[in-house]
Amino acid sequence: AQTVTQSQPEMSVQEAETVTLSCTYDTSESNYYLFWYKQPPSRQMILVIRQEAYKQQNATENRFSVNFQKAAKSFSLKISDSQLGDTAMYFCAFMKLRSYNTDKLIFGTGTRLQVFP
Amino acid sequence: GAGVSQSPSNKVTEKGKDVELRCDPISGHTALYWYRQSLGQGLEFLIYFQGNSAPDKSGLPSDRFSAERTGGSVSTLTIQRTQQEDSAVYLCASSAEPLGTDTQYFGPGTRLTVL
Numbered sequence: 001a002q003t004v005t006q007s008q009p010e011m012s013v014q015e016a017e018t019v020t021l022s023c024t025y026d027t028s029e030s031n032y033y034l035f036w037y038k039q040p041p042s043r044q045m046i047l048v049i050r051q052e053a054y055k056q057q058n059a060t061e062n063r064f065s066v067n068f069q070k071a072a073k074s075f076s077l078k079i080s081d082s083q084l085g086d087t088a089m090y091f092c093a094f095m096k097l098r099s100y101n102t103d104k105l106i107f108g109t110g111t112r113l114q115v116f117p
Numbered sequence: 118g119a120g121v122s123q124s125p126s127n128k129v130t131e132k133g134k135d136v137e138l139r140c141d142p143i144s145g146h147t148a149l150y151w152y153r154q155s156l157g158q159g160l161e162f163l164i165y166f167q168g169n170s171a172p173d174k175s176g177l178p179s180d181r182f183s184a185e186r187t188g189g190s191v192s193t194l195t196i197q198r199t200q201q202e203d204s205a206v207y208l209c210a211s212s213a214e215p216l217g218t219d220t221q222y223f224g225p226g227t228r229l230t231v232l
Contacts, residue, residue, distance in 0.1 A: 035220070043206060045223035091160065104150060104176070105210075105221060107160035 023092030142211030
């Protein structure tokens with residue numbers, strides 16, 4: 001069975017600074033995806049970034065980037081130039097890759113990020 | 118285009134009553150998922166529909182929970198004889214398959230409160 005661990009229940013950062021959220025996972029699968037989702041108070045889960053395990057290059061999306069260490073089973077999220085709108089709950093998620101189909105997401109417990117002015 | 122929609126946004130019910138939660142996936146998305154988000158259990162998978170295949174019901178917590186998907190589109194999650202521990206946010210997500218690589222897009226959820 002797969003597990004996802006987020007060891008930081010809460011983080012805070014000042015506006016314009018950089019913050020890194022940690023995530024580790026455990027799996028025996030060789031093909032999988034990893035995701036970071038953001039959930040603001042509105043409750044809407046929003047995809048931040050995703051990483052295919054077979055890709056060695058770390059994914060980036062504007063101010064968001066990941067540090068994917070496959071051997072260490074680590075998948076951290078770096079937010080650069082933090083903005084007030086980044087305040088949210090952040091979930092790390094794992095998805096096993098099956099032929100032709102997606103699979104259920106396995107979520108971590110989340111990290112609550114507060115961005116201060 | 119339109120995203121995943123869910124209704125109602127909030128539902129308050131009395132213990133022992135049945136409730137139905139609705140999910141409208143993104144048009145053309147063949148895969149549909151239900152998740153539950155609660156304080157004690159975090160985010161957990163409930164059920165997965167993929168096209169005409171038999172649904173994956175492995176996450177349903179008890180036989181009081183059931184779901185159906187009509188016409189490969191709209192899905193309804195039904196909870197019978199609700200209990201207080203059923204109080205949670207129920208999230209629906211859809212994805213485009215059979216690419217096998219696509220992302221799940223979530224609806225805004227239904228907050229269920231069982232009194």
